[in-house]
Amino acid sequence: MKITIIAGARPNFMKIAPIIEAIKKKQSEGVDIQYRLIHTGQHYDKKMSGDFFEQLGIPEPDANLEAGGGTQAEQTAAIMIRFERDLLENPTDLVLVVGDVTSTMACAITAQKLQVKVAHVEAGIRSGDWTMPEEINRLVTDSITNYFFTTSEKANENLRKNDIEEGRIFFVGNTMIDTLLKHRSNFRKPRVWDELRLSERAYIVMTLHRPANVDEEGKLRVLMDEIIQHSQGMPLVFPVHPRTAKILQKLGVSHPRLHMIEPLSYLEFNYLVERAKAVVTDSGGITEEASVMRIPCMTLRDNTERPETTTMGTNELIGTRPKAIRPAMERLFAGKWKQGGDIPLWDGRAAERIVSRLLIEFQNTEASAATAAV
Numbered sequence: 001m002k003i004t005i006i007a008g009a010r011p012n013f014m015k016i017a018p019i020i021e022a023i024k025k026k027q028s029e030g031v032d033i034q035y036r037l038i039h040t041g042q043h044y045d046k047k048m049s050g051d052f053f054e055q056l057g058i059p060e061p062d063a064n065l066e067a068g069g070g071t072q073a074e075q076t077a078a079i080m081i082r083f084e085r086d087l088l089e090n091p092t093d094l095v096l097v098v099g100d101v102t103s104t105m106a107c108a109i110t111a112q113k114l115q116v117k118v119a120h121v122e123a124g125i126r127s128g129d130w131t132m133p134e135e136i137n138r139l140v141t142d143s144i145t146n147y148f149f150t151t152s153e154k155a156n157e158n159l160r161k162n163d164i165e166e167g168r169i170f171f172v173g174n175t176m177i178d179t180l181l182k183h184r185s186n187f188r189k190p191r192v193w194d195e196l197r198l199s200e201r202a203y204i205v206m207t208l209h210r211p212a213n214v215d216e217e218g219k220l221r222v223l224m225d226e227i228i229q230h231s232q233g234m235p236l237v238f239p240v241h242p243r244t245a246k247i248l249q250k251l252g253v254s255h256p257r258l259h260m261i262e263p264l265s266y267l268e269f270n271y272l273v274e275r276a277k278a279v280v281t282d283s284g285g286i287t288e289e290a291s292v293m294r295i296p297c298m299t300l301r302d303n304t305e306r307p308e309t310t311t312m313g314t315n316e317l318i319g320t321r322p323k324a325i326r327p328a329m330e331r332l333f334a335g336k337w338k339q340g341g342d343i344p345l346w347d348g349r350a351a352e353r354i355v356s357r358l359l360i361e362f363q364n365t366e367a368s369a370a371t372a373a374v
Helices: 010-028 051-056 072-089 102-113 133-143 153-161 175-186 191-195 217-229 242-251 266-275 284-292 322-333 350-373
Strands: 002-007 034-039 094-098 117-121 147-150 169-171 204-207 236-239 258-261 278-281 297-299 315-317
Touching: 002 010, 002 102, 010 034, 010 051, 010 094, 010 117, 010 175, 010 350, 051 175, 051 266, 072 102, 094 102, 094 350, 102 117, 102 133, 117 133, 117 350, 147 153, 147 350, 153 169, 169 350, 175 266, 175 284, 175 350, 191 266, 217 242, 217 322, 266 284, 278 284, 284 297, 284 315, 297 322
Parallel strands: 002 034, 002 094, 094 117, 117 147, 147 169, 204 236, 204 278, 236 258, 278 297, 297 315
Antiparallel strands: none
16 A cells, blocks of 8 residues: 655644654554655744654655745645646555645645545544634545544534545544654753743743734734733743744834743753643644643634643633733632543554554455456
């Protein structure tokens, strides 16, 4: 069996790393399974070259489509054109896409037009917010997917509502958590830990990048003021997204306790999260990691595509209104934040389940084709 694996942005690589490892394990057992890794080049991040691949044990991609830059439409077109060429030159039995970035949607469409089956890892998640480009990517990808690998029962329900047959939905768990659990013992102390004299449970980690929070300059300033004012003297460690950094610099936002630092590597960032008092974020993936590590997480969004982090984890949606910060901080420092619990199948074995299921489905397809030829 030949599988072409697609990744286009930093979170994608965290999700595909354990899948590649599971494939290699099957190969070591004598199973006839091969993979080809394609980096679409959608996002470039210096922390994703060199040390990032080494830290997560990801091999260098077999091809980089270098399709970054431009508008979303231009990027989608570039990915499709270049991936089509690569797919024609390197035939495969299946294209595996993960997550919900532009590369996910563009490569799924390209594969289906060439009559190549598609497997979507992290299928079925929905925010219900069509202003998010990721939501459009999810909807389109799931409308043309053959095999749906899900992270939660809620995702299963979403797919059933769209009349997806039960036999094509596979509840396997979360490959991002596979990566987290595998590397947790290897988290690496960043330089900023000693530079800022940080100590466990005595600082807050922040990440902000979504347009609803950072595009309205006046609102962003008030949001930052509220966080600073109500964080009870704790240092705020803020690895800043380049886009957000430009806006904050323009606004002149600064404070002695606000430490805006360069983006960190995967192992360094999670070292900080694991030891933090809390996380303030608008990122979906971070809510998953914080929940598994039982770190209080305040999400500055009005919706989430990962509701299991709020119903079973440590995440709470507090919305995008700056005035929501104070009561949330008061609950945190009063020790009234929820503890969270185990989330079903987030146990570090999702990738094993995915690869095993793909092999079964491929064998079934081969057997059906052989029977039809008789």
